[in-house]
């Protein structure tokens with residue numbers, strides 16, 4: 001059976017491990033540096049599987065050796081955003097964690113596909129790619145699917161249709177540089193922009209942009225994990241099943257959309273071995289400009305991160 005490792009056994013990581021184990025398409029390893037947390041969560045998840053048809057095994061602990069030979073590794077290790085904290089505030093705090101995790105994964109699972117979930121997302125994905133130096137198709141961040149899922153939820157509520165009938169499209173960075181696209185979001189095949197007035201669309205887009213913060217402010221402690229884990233599990237499934245699934249993910253652009261050398265959320269085709277190509281939507285000039293502005297913002301932060309990496313090169 002294939003193998004998926006989830007690093008970080010907190011809310012997002014353990015829920016992701018549970019979703020994957022319940023699907024039964026891979027053996028799951030859960031790793032966390034915090035005491036026996038991962039072992040306990042893995043045991044608890046494993047004890048739920050007799051109630052399912054799943055034949056997956058779930059193991060957990062603090063040893064990176066558990067990741068040996070993984071096909072896919074998901075990184076959720078780090079610190080969640082707290083109320084009032086921006087994703088950028090998390091930059092330095094989580095960079096050290098991601099660097100430690102990636103260095104260990106390079107040794108234990110050198111052939112894996114890496115999905116980064118730790119925030120700030122585009123920056124942490126850039127860091128993981130930079131450290132590994134792997135082919136860009138094997139390193140991606142999970143964000144666009146989550147942002148799109150939030151937009152689909154809000155749009156479906158507004159139109160009173162089941163959420164699965166909304167096919168969302170959200171590009172750009174995960175956070176303030178996000179670009180929800182009502183023109184390319186469809187409801188039963190028709191553009192969302194033709195179903196709702198501009199003022200309502202703006203409201204939905206703003207709420208999507210603040211989707212994570214809205215959950216954080218309600219939870220009071222920690223950040224969203226049900227929707228994020230569902231999105232990660234969907235992406236892992238697409239990879240393991242070699243689906244050629246079109247999904248928005250944070251990937252390193254090399255000339256696509258006229259952007260070079262930046263991790264940014266764009267639609268890609270996802271299957272075995274990672275993503276195969278970027279889908280280039282026919283954007284109009286203001287949309288292209290927003291995407292480029294988004295990439296400039298992220299580039300500033302990844303430049304900061306590259307300096308951080310040089311200063312902490314030991």
Ligand code: APR
Pocket residue numbers: 007008009010011012013031032033034037076077078079080081094097100101117118119120222223224225228
């Ligand atoms: N190696 C392994 N695990 C680590 C490390 C490390 N170096 N450092 C921290 N962790 C673990 C923590 O012990 C904790 O169990 O990462 C886990 C993070 O879990 P939570 O605090 O519950 O955070 P969670 O809500 O799961 O979010 C994780 O995903 O969506 C993003 O913004 C979110 O960056 C955050 C990440």
